[in-house]
Amino acid sequence: MNLTLRIWRQAGPDEPGGFTTYQVGEISPDMSFLEMLDTLNETLVLRGEEPVAFDHDCREGICGACGMVIDGQAHGPQPTTTCQLHMRHFEDGATVDVEPWRAAAFPVVKDLVVDRTALDRVIGAGGYITAPTGSAPEAHATPVPKEAADAAFEHAACIGCGACVAACPNGSAMLFTAAKVVHLNLLPQGAPERSSRVRGMVGAMDAEDFGGCTNTGECATACPKGIPLSAISALNREFLRSTLR
């Protein structure tokens, strides 16, 4: 099939950006969206033009590196990562817009590549359990109810891609932060740092230029890993609890 792509090109964070139109032919329905971009880039390189920069790595939906807004939707029209979005979901002859994540906390590095290190700093502010190496108690010393373990896992599945931030009209990182807070706070191992964790992470989130949450729910809709919107209310409860103590 053939597509017309309108791709956001931007040479650097301080350069002006804009859409450039490209025609891509011979697209197989089995290609992923990124493989389709690879094909475009191969032709650009042979023409001596600069290929489109985009982030990607594992190409199996788990590393969270790929991220672009396709026709206005984070990662595109399917509830998955861009590397797992296949061309069979597009119509022959269509025009498709491709843009970087847009959020104040994610400055554009180049073309479709953005800087998401703000998310790492949110984790560093409390998204861990302090457990020095070599001193851990026997794993079976603390049983964890299956329900708690399963619920913790559901939230731990976050891949840190930032689609929630990109989808949110406010550029909020509430779903990302909530996923980690809920994961760790649900486990008995996470209980001692429960209050400092939520305060630290919420404080870091605010300091990083992420917007506030107004419960629009776009984040959970865009999340490729299905992190539930209920995580945000759980985060709010945790935060309130930590301030009341």
Next chain:
Amino acid sequence: MTPYLDYTVGAPIADTKAPAGPIEQRWDQRRFEAKLVNPANRRRHTVIVVGTGLAGASAGATLAEQGYRVVQFCFQDSPRRAHSIAAQGGINAAKNYRNDGDSVRRLFYDTVKGGDFRARESNVHRLAQISVEIIDQCVAQGVPFAREYGGLLDTRSFGGVQVQRTFYARGQTGQQLLLGAYQALSRQIAGGGVEMHPRTEMLDLVVAGGRARGIVARDLVTGEVTTHLADAVVLATGGYGNVFHLSTNAKNSNATAVWRAHRRGAYFGNPCFTQIHPTCIPRSGDHQSKLTLMSESLRNDGRIWVPKAAGDTRPPADIPEAERDYYLERMYPSFGNLVPRDIASRAAKAVCDEGRGVGPGGQGVYLDFADAVARLGRDTVSARYGNLFEMYERITAEDPYRVPMRIYPAVHYTMGGLWVDYDLQTTVPGLFAIGEANFSDHGANRLGASALMQGLADGYFVLPPAVNDYLARHPVQPLEPQDPQVESVRQEVTDRLARLLAVRGDRTPESFHRELGRIMWDECGMARTDAGLRRALARIPALREEFWRRVTVPGSGDSLNQQLEKANRVADHLELAELMCLDALHRTESCGGHFREESRTEQGEALRDDEAFSYAAAWEFTGTGRAPVLHREQLDFEYVHPTQRSYA
């Protein structure tokens, strides 16, 4: 360029630094003998860690926690994206929680046997001992392992093993273990113990005064090439499976760090030992950029079969039971679908070569869950493998609950890597290699769920005392970035980048990578012959020469330039590939994932030659395209006696 079809033989490796004595006591002995650095002095030492996967993140976090100043690098935008994140199935530990006869001794035994007797006993035993502590550590960090209703940890079984010792977090075990290590690392970054450089790629190693003293790295965003000096350097940069172009590795995983270290004096161990994973989604076309793994754990409940008749193109549902060949269950009745990876891979290739493969191009076999769904119910199957089924459907547009999956073997993990001694130190003093970047613990083959174990064992438990010992014994001499030994390395890196940009030829870096991958898969893949390897050894140097004449890299070196990154990596793949083929050529035995057509039993199984090849091959670099030097490390098996591996 002329191919190197020959090599010279150097002095054997006499000492691996493993303590003597009963194997159960060696690790304790080594830890006791290791010298310590006073806690107050540790902050005066800088350790560079390259890579942030399971090995690198756990090492960086642990060293910083002990008080060292850690400077860490990854080429990804965040340490959390290292490729360990993609490991699916699980991590082994000799906890014996099932009371099914497991023990440290049995895990050790299974791993040595599974490695086809080409791993070092001392290292493997240590790995089995530490496995128990790893689970404790990860649980304490909040890794959400699967649990039973009673609140205790759940386990499952994996290929090549008859006990249930594999701990898992749905099909995302690697992700959860890596996030645990990444979170520990993030805590150290926030606390100032680790200076983290994301989007920065190591391009060379600085050796001064005979010791590893730093690296030259390129900031992938600004293009700036900088030198970072330290008292010790740790490479945790993963494997080199991407030499094959199509593999299960992440697209950007590469061999540059280990290859540059090799060029600076670190021996390369067993480069031809590549693990082929039996359960990948088959290739769908030429556009394909990588292969996606389906966890081996699927073989617990999925049954593998092909039609009995060659050329049977009926849909699977139309093929009656009597006309199906469940070939693994037939050939290996006691292990069945859970035979080790090399056996399952070769068997799949064999039935496809007979013309009985399924799917487009006939390069596939069925992995069928119909019996499991009937026996366990869809909900149980979904709880065990739901996310894998979803992923399969997303890629192939087929529903594996209704139609059997199609799978085919693919390059997965490299057991070769930088040669290291018992302390994980390479032949360059002060340079350590951990996780997949070293060659040490897996032998010629790797059982499932053992790579995660090794990455974390190395990073959390083995490396820190080894680094302690090294720093305590070797006072650091001052070294300035302006020192000629340092400056010349930086200059070489800069020149090489300039040279790549200056070629302005007519072929893309990707086209060379693809061509190299094809040669490697055809001639140095699952089955290898003397003639094929000689063909590859003739073609690779010619391709390398063509690369430097015809490659084109648009743009400049002073900004984000992904084609430049790619070209630089492919240039190293083109050198490493030659060594892999030479290693494969000289080892005229079949062993683990390395199957030499000329060396097989009467039944067609892989035939080792212990008499001639019971050694690890450690190669010394002498120059691009020049015959390398082979140093043999004799392997002695005191505790697990080599036998023909049988899974019948």
